[in-house]
Amino acid sequence: MDTTDWWLVKKRTADADGAVYVSADGTRYRRTGGPALRSEAAFQQMAATLGYPVPQVLEHGETSTGTFFVDEESLGGQSLHEEALAALDGGRELSDQVVDQLAEVSSRLLAAQAAHPVDGGPHALRRWVEQAGWTRNVFTENPDLDTRRARAALARATDELTGTPMVWGHLDYGLPNVLPAGVIDWQHHGVTPLGYDVALALEVIPFKGGAKGYAATPQQRERYLGVLDSAARATGRPRVSPHRGAFLLVKSLFFLALMRPPEPARADKHQKWQYRRHLFLKGLEQYERTGNIDTALFPTLDSFASGQDTPGRT
Numbered sequence: 001m002d003t004t005d006w007w008l009v010k011k012r013t014a015d016a017d018g019a020v021y022v023s024a025d026g027t028r029y030r031r032t033g034g035p036a037l038r039s040e041a042a043f044q045q046m047a048a049t050l051g052y053p054v055p056q057v058l059e060h061g062e063t064s065t066g067t068f069f070v071d072e073e074s075l076g077g078q079s080l081h082e083e084a085l086a087a088l089d090g091g092r093e094l095s096d097q098v099v100d101q102l103a104e105v106s107s108r109l110l111a112a113q114a115a116h117p118v119d120g121g122p123h124a125l126r127r128w129v130e131q132a133g134w135t136r137n138v139f140t141e142n143p144d145l146d147t148r149r150a151r152a153a154l155a156r157a158t159d160e161l162t163g164t165p166m167v168w169g170h171l172d173y174g175l176p177n178v179l180p181a182g183v184i185d186w187q188h189h190g191v192t193p194l195g196y197d198v199a200l201a202l203e204v205i206p207f208k209g210g211a212k213g214y215a216a217t218p219q220q221r222e223r224y225l226g227v228l229d230s231a232a233r234a235t236g237r238p239r240v241s242p243h244r245g246a247f248l249l250v251k252s253l254f255f256l257a258l259m260r261p262p263e264p265a266r267a268d269k270h271q272k273w274q275y276r277r278h279l280f281l282k283g284l285e286q287y288e289r290t291g292n293i294d295t296a297l298f299p300t301l302d303s304f305a306s307g308q309d310t311p312g313r314t
Contacts, residue, residue, distance in 0.1 A: 006030050012187065018066065020185075026077065029057065030185075031066045036187070041069040043189050045169065046223035053105055078184045084175060084214045088099035099202070101180050103224050106198035107231035109121075109183060112237035113194055120166040125158040126227035131190045132171050133253030142277060144241040150298045153287055160291075164193040165237065173197035174231035192204035193242030198228055203248060207255045209275060209301030218296060245292035250291075252280045263301050264297050275304050282309075 006021035009029070018033030031037060031256030041060045048054050053075070060069035080098050087127040095120035108279070120127070129135055135154075139146035170183060177185045178201070202224055216224075229239040256276045261269040281294040297311045 001241065028070050028072060029055075030068055030070045032066060034066055034189075037067040037069065040189070041067075043168070044069075044071070044186050047112075047186070047189075050116045050168075052168075053108045053112070054186070055182060055184060061304050071184075073205055075182035075184065078179070079184075080178045080180070081175040081212075083180075084212075088214060091214065092215050094202075094205075094214045094220060094221065098175070099174045099216065099220045101226055102175065102178060102201055103227040105178050105180070105182060106201060106224075106228060109170075109173075110195065110198050110228060110240070111232050111235055113169065114196075114232065114237045116167065117165040117194070118167055118191050123191065124166045124191055125161055128166075128190070128192050128196075129154055129158060129250055132169075132192060132196065133250040134257030135253055137257045141258075142256065145277070145280065149288075150284060151187050153249060157249050157287075160256070161193045161243060161248045164195070164243070166191050167194050168192075169197045171197070193243070193247075194237060195228070195232065196250075197242060198245055199225065199240045200247055202250055203244065203295050204251060204255075206295040206298045206300075207276070207279060208271070209304075211301065215251050221296075244291070245287050248283055248293040248295065249287050252283045256280050271305055272301065275301050278304060278309075 005024040007024065009020040009022050011018065012018045012031075012033055018031065019030070019036060021030040022028070024029070031040070033040075038060075040273055041057055044054050045057050048056060054073040055075055058070045058072055060067075060198050062068075068300035080102055084094055084098045087098060118124075133154075167188060170177070170186060171190050171192065172185065173183065177183060202221050205212055205214070205216060215292075225241040225244070231237065232240050256273075256279075259273040259276050261273055282298060283295075286293045286297070299309045299311065305308050
């Protein structure tokens, strides 16, 4: 019988039940949830055998309240998100050290993914758009966005990515899920085009509306993508940076998923939903016009709320 004292870290997000706990000595994490957690534990075990930088699963099973698994805390004590916040010194610029750590972990993940492509079949890219973008949910909650224009842009993105190796991916990759030595929280895993996870780790920060407390500079973003391009070429694969726009078009749907509040709703929740809708349309317009999306041109939530559409400061 496990007599370890477990302290609550956070409730699990999106459609996942359960929570994440840390052991009293800080050496292990216990994740609880419903049937989907079994898939997450099995995937994490498989990913470890493929050389993915993930924690080892030490224990898994069932209790009267659901599924659980325990993994080791071997990847570092803080996420890069926490390190980024701790390194702020009155400003908002992301620490170069955090960017370098992110680039190192991302390169390792990219190399492992590139070494183990997945045969997803002829419709793999279409399924990726549906899963990674939560497209059905987004268009159900926002039927006015389900237009020929949006569908044409998504078709253009999949055409652009034709021939890109498909790999097992995280689907929610970013500083909060990256530790100095690896990646945690694989609840949304699925088959993705190579580069989708890692290429967007800094690009997704503006989707939080300026609430993260930090921002990546243009130089940091380009330097990070340069490291990834070099890592991809070292595996014999093409660069990932040319597909940033296609990746971000799908990611902008992901950030709009499950956002529509019930009626009546708190004003702040309604405003955040409208903000994410605005970012999707802004990204769509950029992608149509240039084939790319520059998230540095996105407004902050505060500027959007004040009726302005000025870029967030970096």
